[in-house]
Amino acid sequence: MKLKKLKKLKRPFNSSIGYVLLGIILAFLINQGLSFALSTDMPIVAVESNSMVPTFYKGDILVLQGAPSNELEIGDIIVFSPQGANTGSTPIVHRIIKTNPDGTFQTKGDANPGQLYFEKHIEPSQIHGRSMVVVPYLGWVKIGITEWVIPNIIWIAIAAIAAYFVSMKLSKRIKSPRTTFMRISFC
Numbered sequence: 001m002k003l004k005k006l007k008k009l010k011r012p013f014n015s016s017i018g019y020v021l022l023g024i025i026l027a028f029l030i031n032q033g034l035s036f037a038l039s040t041d042m043p044i045v046a047v048e049s050n051s052m053v054p055t056f057y058k059g060d061i062l063v064l065q066g067a068p069s070n071e072l073e074i075g076d077i078i079v080f081s082p083q084g085a086n087t088g089s090t091p092i093v094h095r096i097i098k099t100n101p102d103g104t105f106q107t108k109g110d111a112n113p114g115q116l117y118f119e120k121h122i123e124p125s126q127i128h129g130r131s132m133v134v135v136p137y138l139g140w141v142k143i144g145i146t147e148w149v150i151p152n153i154i155w156i157a158i159a160a161i162a163a164y165f166v167s168m169k170l171s172k173r174i175k176s177p178r179t180t181f182m183r184i185s186f187c
Contacts, residue, residue, distance in 0.1 A: 039129075046059070046139030047061070047062060051093075052109050059136075059143060060138070064130065065130055066130075067129060072127070073096065076095070078105070079093050080092055095108060097115075106121070
């Protein structure tokens with residue numbers, strides 16, 4: 001009896017859904033562990049534009065480390081969430097170019113010709129951290145999901161359902177016995 005219960009408990013992790021759930025839980029735990037270890041609320045960020053070329057490119061991943069505002073210097077690359085900017089929830093990755101007398105910062109993207117209006121007065125509370133490590137190309141996974149999969153989720157679901165039904169139909173056709181032809185011989 002106990003063996004049947006044990007098999008029922010293991011069954012969800014033998015399926016694809018179980019592995020997806022396990023992956024989500026592991027990603028969450030790793031993110032929380034890195035947040036604690038690196039003293040930042042946002043330890044990993046995908047670069048979503050080319051405003052910092054040639055330092056890094058769209059699709060790169062940055063690992064951030066939290067830093068007190070008194071340790072930030074001109075030339076540091078920081079990630080911050082702008083206030084009042086029409087950027088949604090996307091954090092900005094730019095280089096500090098000036099420290100204001102009131103303790104705020106000014107930033108600019110290396111590839112940008114000038115500053116954007118929200119880069120002239122960045123409070124320390126808006127800063128998530130300083131860039132530590134760059135991992136090329138890995139951010140394309142996140143960008144692909146947010147820029148292609150999520151906007152087209154309905155079409156992807158329809159295609160997946162259609163593919164499922166087609167595969168079920170084909171598997172039934174393959175499993176069904178083939179008709180045999182009778183030999184007719186004329187004497």
